[in-house]
Amino acid sequence: MKRTRSAVVALKLITALALVLAPAPFARAQRAPVEAKHGMVATVHDLASEAGVEILKKGGNAVDAGVAVGLALTVVYPFAGNLGGGGFMLIHLADGRTVAIDYRETAPAASSRDMFLGPDGKVLKPGPGSSTVGWRASGVPGSVAGFALAQQKYGSGKVSWADVCEPARRLAADGFVISQGTAANLKAYAKFLSQFPESKRIFLADGAFHEAGTRWRQPDLAAVFARLQQNGPREFYEGETARLIADAMAKNGGTLTLADLKGYTAVERQPLRGTYRGHEIVTMPPPSSGGIALLQMLGMLETHDVAKLGANSAAKFHLFIEVMRRAFRDRAEFLGDPDFVNVPTAGLLDRAYIAGLMENFDPAKATPSDGLAPGNPAGWTPIKVSQLGDHRARLAAESTETTHYSIVDAAGNAVSNTYTLNGGYGSGVTIPGTGILMNNEMDDFTSKIGVKNMFGLLQGPANAIAPGKRPLSSMTPTFVLKNGALLFVTGSPGGPTIINTVLQVITNVIDHKMPVMQAVEFPRFHHQWQPNTISHDRFSISPDTSALLTAMGHSLNERPNVVGGDAETVMIDPETKLRLGAADPRKPDAKAVGY
Numbered sequence: 001m002k003r004t005r006s007a008v009v010a011l012k013l014i015t016a017l018a019l020v021l022a023p024a025p026f027a028r029a030q031r032a033p034v035e036a037k038h039g040m041v042a043t044v045h046d047l048a049s050e051a052g053v054e055i056l057k058k059g060g061n062a063v064d065a066g067v068a069v070g071l072a073l074t075v076v077y078p079f080a081g082n083l084g085g086g087g088f089m090l091i092h093l094a095d096g097r098t099v100a101i102d103y104r105e106t107a108p109a110a111s112s113r114d115m116f117l118g119p120d121g122k123v124l125k126p127g128p129g130s131s132t133v134g135w136r137a138s139g140v141p142g143s144v145a146g147f148a149l150a151q152q153k154y155g156s157g158k159v160s161w162a163d164v165c166e167p168a169r170r171l172a173a174d175g176f177v178i179s180q181g182t183a184a185n186l187k188a189y190a191k192f193l194s195q196f197p198e199s200k201r202i203f204l205a206d207g208a209f210h211e212a213g214t215r216w217r218q219p220d221l222a223a224v225f226a227r228l229q230q231n232g233p234r235e236f237y238e239g240e241t242a243r244l245i246a247d248a249m250a251k252n253g254g255t256l257t258l259a260d261l262k263g264y265t266a267v268e269r270q271p272l273r274g275t276y277r278g279h280e281i282v283t284m285p286p287p288s289s290g291g292i293a294l295l296q297m298l299g300m301l302e303t304h305d306v307a308k309l310g311a312n313s314a315a316k317f318h319l320f321i322e323v324m325r326r327a328f329r330d331r332a333e334f335l336g337d338p339d340f341v342n343v344p345t346a347g348l349l350d351r352a353y354i355a356g357l358m359e360n361f362d363p364a365k366a367t368p369s370d371g372l373a374p375g376n377p378a379g380w381t382p383i384k385v386s387q388l389g390d391h392r393a394r395l396a397a398e399s400t401e402t403t404h405y406s407i408v409d410a411a412g413n414a415v416s417n418t419y420t421l422n423g424g425y426g427s428g429v430t431i432p433g434t435g436i437l438m439n440n441e442m443d444d445f446t447s448k449i450g451v452k453n454m455f456g457l458l459q460g461p462a463n464a465i466a467p468g469k470r471p472l473s474s475m476t477p478t479f480v481l482k483n484g485a486l487l488f489v490t491g492s493p494g495g496p497t498i499i500n501t502v503l504q505v506i507t508n509v510i511d512h513k514m515p516v517m518q519a520v521e522f523p524r525f526h527h528q529w530q531p532n533t534i535s536h537d538r539f540s541i542s543p544d545t546s547a548l549l550t551a552m553g554h555s556l557n558e559r560p561n562v563v564g565g566d567a568e569t570v571m572i573d574p575e576t577k578l579r580l581g582a583a584d585p586r587k588p589d590a591k592a593v594g595y
Helices: 005-021 046-057 062-076 143-154 161-174 180-188 197-203 219-231 240-251 258-263 290-301 314-334 351-357 497-510 516-521 543-551
Strands: 034-036 040-043 086-092 098-103 267-269 272-276 279-283 402-408 414-420 478-482 485-490 534-537 556-559 569-572 579-582 591-594
Touching (some): 034 591, 040 046, 040 062, 040 569, 046 062, 046 161, 046 402, 046 591, 062 143, 062 161, 062 219, 062 402, 086 143, 086 478, 272 290, 279 290, 290 314, 290 351, 290 497, 402 569, 485 497, 516 579, 543 556, 579 591
Antiparallel strands (some): 034 579, 040 402, 040 591, 086 098, 086 414, 098 267, 279 478, 485 569, 569 579
16 A cells, blocks of 8 residues: 555654664573583473483484373373374474474264254353363364374384383373472362363362372373383274273263274375575464464565564564464465365465565554455465355364474484363363373364354354364474574464464564574564454563554553463574573473483
8 A cells, every 4th residue: 555644754753662662682581591412302391301301312313202292291281281182293304304294183973064053053152062171072182193103204213102102101100299380270270170070080189189299190091001002003093092982982972983083094294384584484284274374474574674673662563463463364264174175375375475465554553453354365266155154254262272392303303293182171071091181172163153262263164164174273383494404493382372472483583683592481462363452461562662552553452361372492503503492481390301
């Protein structure tokens, strides 16, 4: 659009104020990263990080360690670590190859588009039988299959499947000392978990609670890991564990069957690649929406001098908010499971198309979300209304209760893995005799046309429920390379905030030259098109900056809790080649461990 004289004047004023209000150049983080010569593992829990390093020391590579970490988190971080969920693993190999493992959950064969609507046609409220709680909320778990595929194809060959299961088995059998953070989190979810007797027995000590400083043993879960060690990963889908899951589902009105478990497969996909200021960005393709949105936002930002705006100026906030708004608008319209719908990936990532998204950007004024039309990327074929209803559909809530970990080994192999049960402790259901919490990923599908989710997100009909389909996700495991060499590994939990967290970590490093620890610690903000509100960390925006943004037409919402997840990140120092582990302080037990 043409800029008016007043807009130009306003932009100059905002930029000048931004430079005045921006802090001095960043020299160091409040904390130093953990340094190591050989390998580094950064996770949400110290015991899981140590499990990964244990495998590295035995000769395993980053993939082997990544599997061990994912299994160990099942025991020590049941809030999101899992056998009963799924996610995405991005693998970078020292020889330059990069692959993506999609082990997202799938809808059971008995699923149907309107399965979570009541007799009145409205979405069932959270509770047993809904898409969020209980036996009908689970998709077919993918974690075991995904980890097995990753290790079989890309592991070192020096450690076995039984070896990578051992740290988790040992932690479950021998127990571990509960931290204050874990004890508090379990108590916070007591009402939710108490709905299911097995969950109450295991995770709440039958109502007595697990206190900080006490040892927690999980013998049923240890037995599952022992079976996996003895019989291989397919035991989860075809053996005794599968039978226990299917029988419990049948007895309690669940939709997941033994046939669903036997039929599950993880999928290898080609990662998405883009560039930003001389760096290569490698990230996750659909059914994650994160990679496309991330590359679109970086493409929109690249024509602007972000560094000159300052790290927390009004001009920087305004630019990023407008970029986020446009990427999330496209996300709402075009993305879904590529095995079921045509996702116009190439068109959405076309440089000319991305530039066109910013044609109506006003540097002095917020764009109204309600009037922002979607783009028209090449390769897009609109889904017929007669097939799936109105073009605006509810994307059932992708919860913030996910977890991410990053790993780099001595050879330069790396893993960026994000996986989830969806909600904290998933559906709340624990399968008797297994200690396995089940996911509530069916809530990531569209449950009702035209209804916003708990995050206010709107999503196109591409994400409607269908048997065997994978729900759309925001998980964004990512690698950043410079001159062909791996620079850092990152990702985050946080539902839709994941995408913007990864964006800000990347731009903090590249544009603002922050040390990796500061890039992770730095306050965050979030906008997702709908609702038309900026969420931001408490104290992250000064009253002066807030006034400037409000005058431009933005609506701000200061959050008492953290905006965005915990971006567990590992960097390779370009000069020393040291592995630098940045565990996010937003999680009390997060730790980077190296050797």
